[in-house]
Amino acid sequence: MKLRLTAEQDAVVGRARAFASSRLRARVAEFDQAGVPREIVQALGREGLLGALVPADLGGSPLDAITWGLVTEEIGKVCCNTRYLLTVHASIVAGTLARWGSRAQKAKWLPALATGDVVGAFALSEPETGSDAANVRTRYEASEGGFRIEGRKRWTTFGAMADVFLVFARRGDEVTAFLVERDRPNVHVKPIRDVLAGRGSHLAELHFEGVEVPKENVVGSLGAGFRYVCSTALDIGRYSVAWAAVGVAQGALEAMSTYAGKREQFGQRLHEFQLVKAMIADAVTDVHAARALCMHAGMLRDKRDPEAMIESSIAKQFAARVATRVTADALQVHGAYGLLHGGVVEMLFREARALSIIEGSTQIQQIVIGDHGAQAYGEGTHET
Template identity: 30%
Template sequence: MADSGRLNLNPVDLYDIRSMLSDDERMVQDTVARFTDERVLPIIGDCFDKGVFPLDLIPEIAELGLLGSSLPSQYGGAEMNAVSYGLICQELERGDSGIRSFVSVQSSLCMYPIFAYGSEEQRVRWLPQMAQGKVIGCFGLTEPHGGSDPANMKTHAKKDGDDWIINGAKMWITNGGLAHIAIVWARTDDGIQGFIVERGMKGFATRDIHRKMSLRASVTSELFFDNVRVPDANRLPNVKGLKGPLGCLTQARYGITWGPIGAAIACLTEASEYAKTRILFNKPIGATQAVQLKLADMARRITLAQLLVLQLGRLKDAGKMQPTQVSLAKWNNCRMAIDIAREARDILGAAGITTEFCPIRHGLNLESVITYEGTETVHQLVVGREITGINAF
């Protein structure tokens, strides 16, 4: 029943969450939204079709301060808070998961470990160049035999004088073929340790993975280490054990909890506009109860996800965020977004299978997002362990 006196709500912000953001946070969101609208959306469908990453966008992304945005300014960072970083991820993934993945890897998986676990010399050498987009990094943890059990790592590093000799392989590595450096985690006689492996080091090679049906506008690669000699000065000195790479993944997963909301918003927006203009049986399909129920459910799920990540971001900024909370949000929000992408594709009918519309592209991308940095099952079991106190892995 219509109410002519009511105020119209924003269909993709039904609880006016934007009003809960600070002026700085709104400015960040608006800036990245404008970049996505003007620079990403006009080209990303073609990039996806051709299977290429838009390299020309890297300087612009860096100029906006989106690389290492949370790090101190002395290392090239913009000193943004966690909510701002989340909004960056949301707006970039509204464009494409591949663009958000590039920024997530550079910021959370490469710059963060150098900042958190590296020496001051490493921070000064690498971070300002990475913030400027002049040095691109990748994160070498997942291996060909399986990704959900990092403790079963095969890549190893042996001490040889003042150097380390690394042998092994990594798989499904975002930015691998672009990277100037790789943050590589390897087993040593003193536990798992991290190393900065530089392109050009003898025995280090990368090979891009093709025939992908997901994250096509992103570079995904294999890394190979054949007796790669790495100086001890390139070892991250301030962490040992799995807490190093898992700490990096918590940072990146936090961004992923926000990103899929952007993809879901893009799908809902396109589906709702199509529903208003697609005429069947002498009326728009948006006038049918079946379609309105689907759109309403999309809006409900997006709203819940938005509230979830805003609280998660506030907890992170207060220093109170726990990994289980990140797992819950990644599980919920990735599932939310992939379901919405599929429903939006259905509303679009046959038109929805082309990249002229975004849902099929977002849906395919989200097949990767729901898998990487902890599958849905892994995160469900993390929450289950928290509830029961029993490890079911």
């Protein structure tokens, strides 16, 4: 499906496509094993691709939601591990700080996040708390100099590389967000390895053992961590991951179609067999539908329409399922070659599975969408 873009939008998306082709494609397997290097982070910053949600007067290169989504797709269809950086660092951390940070916080952190000189990570999930984000167990208490934080976070994407963390902690019934610098005393970072997906995204477990932070490190206000700061972050994350799923599915569709056009069996190219042709047809339809849902959500986001949040959930749920289906079919078409470790299809297949879990599992999205549907479409129903 072709979207009519302005010349400016097309230039930005083209820049992302060229970056993915020239700087990422040949190194995807390397990044999957060793992690995305800081040089790539800074190169993305120089391209203006980390400041999409940062105001221009703070060093950003603001993009509308649809253009940012298409950039995410272009990077994600080539290198999922680099795409994680766009979701967490550029979208969730920078975007949330741009919305809720104090003037001093924005001036200090946003220019460095936009250039990639500083890497940010989102520290919400814990060993016992994932989608139940309102019940984080990491604690904070007032101290002489500000606040003291105690607890653990897990599955922190780019946590092993990050210079600053957006951390959520509880005091009684209130949850507050803090900026915690990596170099503060008693911050301990333990890399997480040997995972199915996101192997190169510098996953980490974080330990905060009585970490002291000043009052000026509170993001938003005391007690506003979940309802405002976290809700904003998760909404941005869902939208980004929806586009990430489109990227994974598009990458798999391209790989499947290319291979089917070259590989011969029984005297025919694979794409001439009706069942293979059906797989490609279903993939094309699914990818187009998923992208359309993402575009619709992006359009609403640009209009600041309150329906944008639920539309992002719908897009994320559907696109994640599409990514799972299309990558599975792409692997099937590739046969034994699809099983090769480090191959394009094998990596996309692994990454697709994670998209149904991260930023709110498919089941959580079903609950949210189901509640919305019951209210939005229930009027006028009656028992028979």
